[in-house]
Amino acid sequence: MSKFKGALRFLPAALLLAACQSEPPPAKPLTPEESAALKPADARIAGLYDQACKSCHTVADTGAPLTGDRTQWDKRWAKGEEALLASAVQGLGGMPAGGQCFSCTPDDYKALIRFMAGRN
Template sequence: MSDAHDQHESAIKTPKQLVVAVLAAILVPIICIVMLVQFVTSGNLPNAGSSAQTPEAIAARIQPVSDVGYTFKDASAPKQLLSGEEIYKTTCVACHGAGVAGAPKFGDLAAWAPRLKEGYDKVVGYALHGLNAMPARGGNADLDDVEVARAVVYMANHSGASFKEPEVPAPAPAAETAAAK
């Protein structure tokens, strides 16, 4: 029989190679542990210092959605008329802010000039009943005639006109309102 199957070959052939292999086996894990400890204690961790777990942040995340951005109104209360600027910011800016679909841009004197030459009543009529791509009342059917007129005056006066703010009609007395029903 042959002794060939009992012979072993190793990558380490000299005592110097053995010493290097043993030192490497000891030093490499130690260096890895030191680097890991350095990383953990460095303070530059992702999400470090995040305020996501503060009581205020948690309360903001779990509050009911209905409490954010909604104003509850009493349907039986008298209507509070909005200013021209408020109407512009909530309804008109969608088209007149960027000049969408041929709408004259807010503050553009050249675009507003032909319309302003037609006069206050005509421009308010366009806003109330619609013109070309613009829907009646700017697409907001909840607006009162006075609110639409205020928005027109606001936009027109910032575009070179000098229209007078419309008068707000006095609310009807409660006795007349009840008799009308």
């Protein structure tokens, strides 16, 4: 019984930690400058992003959701990753099929989408 009582003293801290981890940070609009400053951690994905995505996803006037701006991405993210992948591959609105990423694999697109949507 003493082992059980000893474990109980850590319960409040564990519950607090779990609560902090389950709440995502609140979405806030980003400026194009803040968006342009973001970069994927993976060097290969960063190269693909710089080559194919950044020129539209960091400029407000293009109509593309700004990289990292969850206020613009959350409603898109709610459609599901597969729907976003399909949009990237097929094109959507002003975005051409494949988003001009001629060497992207489906996994590359997923990594790029997760990064731009602020989900990495």
